Amino acid sequence: EEWKDRGAAVSLKREVDAEGKTVVRSVKKGVRDFSFGRTLGEGSYSTVFLATDRQTLREYAVKVLEKKHIIKEKKIKYVNIEKNTLNRLTDHPGIVRLYYTFQDEASLYYVLDLCNGGELLGVLKKTGTFDVECTRFYGAQILDAIAYMHSRGVIHRDLKPENVLMDDQMHIKITDFGTAKLLPDPRDPRPPENPSTLTNPPDDKRNASFVGTAEYVSPELLTDKAVGKPSDLWAFGCIIYQLLVGRPPFKAGTEYLTFQKIVSLDYEFPPGFPPAARDLVERCLVLDPTRRLTVEHIKNHEFFDGQQFGKELWRTKAPRLR
Ligand code: ATP
Numbered sequence: 001e002e003w004k005d006r007g008a009a010v011s012l013k014r015e016v017d018a019e020g021k022t023v024v025r026s027v028k029k030g031v032r033d034f035s036f037g038r039t040l041g042e043g044s045y046s047t048v049f050l051a052t053d054r055q056t057l058r059e060y061a062v063k064v065l066e067k068k069h070i071i072k073e074k075k076i077k078y079v080n081i082e083k084n085t086l087n088r089l090t091d092h093p094g095i096v097r098l099y100y101t102f103q104d105e106a107s108l109y110y111v112l113d114l115c116n117g118g119e120l121l122g123v124l125k126k127t128g129t130f131d132v133e134c135t136r137f138y139g140a141q142i143l144d145a146i147a148y149m150h151s152r153g154v155i156h157r158d159l160k161p162e163n164v165l166m167d168d169q170m171h172i173k174i175t176d177f178g179t180a181k182l183l184p185d186p187r188d189p190r191p192p193e194n195p196s197t198l199t200n201p202p203d204d205k206r207n208a209s210f211v212g213t214a215e216y217v218s219p220e221l222l223t224d225k226a227v228g229k230p231s232d233l234w235a236f237g238c239i240i241y242q243l244l245v246g247r248p249p250f251k252a253g254t255e256y257l258t259f260q261k262i263v264s265l266d267y268e269f270p271p272g273f274p275p276a277a278r279d280l281v282e283r284c285l286v287l288d289p290t291r292r293l294t295v296e297h298i299k300n301h302e303f304f305d306g307q308q309f310g311k312e313l314w315r316t317k318a319p320r321l322r
Pocket of ligand 1: 045176
């Protein structure tokens, strides 16, 4: 019952019936429809494999979650949040797309867009820092993806360069929606199927004892335990800073010290930091979330002067990394 496969993606297959009429059937994919290849990566609760659809020969990343482990670690709700969120975000090139979900006795399977270019963090580590042109391009792609998910009522809550993957064109795809917050979908007039997936479960202790990377947490989460769309734009400001400098603005020896720096806005710009980028970062890293720049403000900020957003941005060739 816990694993009920609600809203799973299926593919549509065109067939000609006995009378010569074309019929469209939906086909549920299963484990046997894929041939599994090498391991792409491992998470705390999952292993991600390269897999090929035997029919179409199209390659995917398949995330496999072991049910026993998920139950033992009490992560069922988060696994469902990730799936429900991805099922809402199927229509943007900057978000990892979930194509199919299925299960067998032992495991859950998520068939996802393959991101061959690794994590943005790894790419950044190779070059050390990005120049202004690269920062503007990748900043614009991340912002465009944030705009889309916010328009669909999704707050990511854990944006950071590890959660930004790169495809074979070196365009970005945001991933890791296991800690996302789902607001009622502005485009969906129907009541949600299961209201409990719309908010974090009441036993959610992550806000109180934050686990994971502390560096991108917004001050309002630390002081009021309140998270909204502005929290993602705080993280966006941290990412822009990090792309240009090579490290995030708030970093200390322990999580506690990092949190202290965040709530007292204790960070500095190194000499030579580009002035337009500095102004943008300063207006994103504002303690009061109601006074922070919104997505629309950021798109119109001088740092993004002349930058395309929307469809055109995703047709643009990625700049050479520098
Ligand atoms: P944790 O659960 O510990 O936070 P995680 O969120 O990185 O880790 P997964 O989402 O399962 O866990 O991903 C594990 C690894 O697999 C990632 O670090 C990444 O390197 C790789 N990976 C994940 N998704 C894809 C994808 N769509 N394409 C290519 N590689 C991927």
